[in-house]
Amino acid sequence: MSTFTTQDEHYMRLAIEASREAVAEGNFPYGATLVSADGKVHVSRNNQVTSGDCTGHAEVVLVREVAQTLGAQALVGATVYASGEPCAMCSGAMFWAGVAHIVYAMPTRVINAVGGAPYLQPKTAEVLAGASRAVRVDGPLLEEEATAVLRDFMTKK
Amino acid sequence: MSTFTTQDEHYMRLAIEASREAVAEGNFPYGATLVSADGKVHVSRNNQVTSGDCTGHAEVVLVREVAQTLGAQALVGATVYASGEPCAMCSGAMFWAGVAHIVYAMPTRVINAVGGAPYLQPKTAEVLAGASRAVRVDGPLLEEEATAVLRDFMTKK
Numbered sequence: 585m586s587t588f589t590t591q592d593e594h595y596m597r598l599a600i601e602a603s604r605e606a607v608a609e610g611n612f613p614y615g616a617t618l619v620s621a622d623g624k625v626h627v628s629r630n631n632q633v634t635s636g637d638c639t640g641h642a643e644v645v646l647v648r649e650v651a652q653t654l655g656a657q658a659l660v661g662a663t664v665y666a667s668g669e670p671c672a673m674c675s676g677a678m679f680w681a682g683v684a685h686i687v688y689a690m691p692t693r694v695i696n697a698v699g700g701a702p703y704l705q706p707k708t709a710e711v712l713a714g715a716s717r718a719v720r721v722d723g724p725l726l727e728e729e730a731t732a733v734l735r736d737f738m739t740k741k
Numbered sequence: 742m743s744t745f746t747t748q749d750e751h752y753m754r755l756a757i758e759a760s761r762e763a764v765a766e767g768n769f770p771y772g773a774t775l776v777s778a779d780g781k782v783h784v785s786r787n788n789q790v791t792s793g794d795c796t797g798h799a800e801v802v803l804v805r806e807v808a809q810t811l812g813a814q815a816l817v818g819a820t821v822y823a824s825g826e827p828c829a830m831c832s833g834a835m836f837w838a839g840v841a842h843i844v845y846a847m848p849t850r851v852i853n854a855v856g857g858a859p860y861l862q863p864k865t866a867e868v869l870a871g872a873s874r875a876v877r878v879d880g881p882l883l884e885e886e887a888t889a890v891l892r893d894f895m896t897k898k
Contacts, residue, residue: 632837636808636809636813637804637805637808638804638808638813638816638834638837638838639796639801639804639805639834639837639838641837644796647794647795647796648794648796651793651794651795652793656793656795659795671833672829672830672832672833672836672863672868673829673830673831673832673833673834673836673837674830674833675829675830676828676829676830676831676833676861677795677796677830679829679830679859679861680789680795680796680830680859681795696873700873701873701874702836702837702872702873702874703872703873704833704836704868704869704871704872704873705870705871705872706829706863706867706868706870710863711829711861711863711868712861713862713863714861714862715859715860715861715862716853716857716858716859716860716861717858717859
């Protein structure tokens with residue numbers, strides 16, 4: 585069991601706020617916050633509908649935006665706070681980028697139960713098990729706050 | 742054990758040829774061929790170095806390029822031939838895109854052994870196990886031809 589700090593909660597709330605903004609823009613309710621090893625912060629949100637690109641999950645958007653704006657080095661050793669436990673695609677993208685630590689709000693089990701199909705099953709830690717570089721994965725943190733956004737999205741859909 | 746046709750070999754050779762072109766452009770030795778449900782063909786190659794985007798694996802590039810050029814519908818029900826067994830990121834991206842069938846040349850075990858770190862462990866079929874929609878995964882096909890390109894790349898690196 586992890587102990588989270590008020591700093592962790594702050595960064596996760598930025599990700600959850602981004603998940604609301606994603607919905608307001610016509611996309612899916614997911615956001616992610618990067619905190620680089622030297623303290624730079626970048627927040628991204630899902631854009632898969634408006635971009636017409638199904639790879640536009642918040643974490644993949646984050647990896648691309650950070651590489652373009654702060655430079656790829658800002659991803660190395662970074663922590664990412666994701667409003668939903670990252671799927672296999674996003675877990676892989678963050679691994680290749682050099683992310684060191686992933687913290688999530690809603691677990692995969694909750695995302696799949698509340699959001700329904702389509703869904704993948706593996707948890708982030710399962711995707712990254714046995715990787716050539718260990719990535720720490722912690723969660724859930726602020727699960728209820730993040731799930732409220734997904735529930736609201738599903739109700740209005 | 743799958744039985745492959747000369748058509749399968751043809752599409753896989755397009756992917757392997759693309760893996761050579763990727764290296765010639767300064768990228769990693771991977772390529773992928775899409776054959777849509779209505780027979781449209783699109784070939785993509787790794788661009789992660791020249792694009793400065795670590796998500797630029799051949800299959801993710803393919804998902805994005807096809808959505809932009811042929812339209813997202815061309816991915817639904819499609820078969821993708823990949824010169825390397827797709828990693829978790831690429832497996833997830835193709836799942837979200839609606840790809841129905843994945844055929845690979847080099848197995849993950851061979852890619853990791855020949856190419857070395859960084860690497861992820863899950864096989865494509867493990868990433869997609871239990872997904873809300875079944876994706877058929879077959880391989881290896883033309884493993885030696887694809888591995889020769891990776892071996893050559895590693896020798897010259």
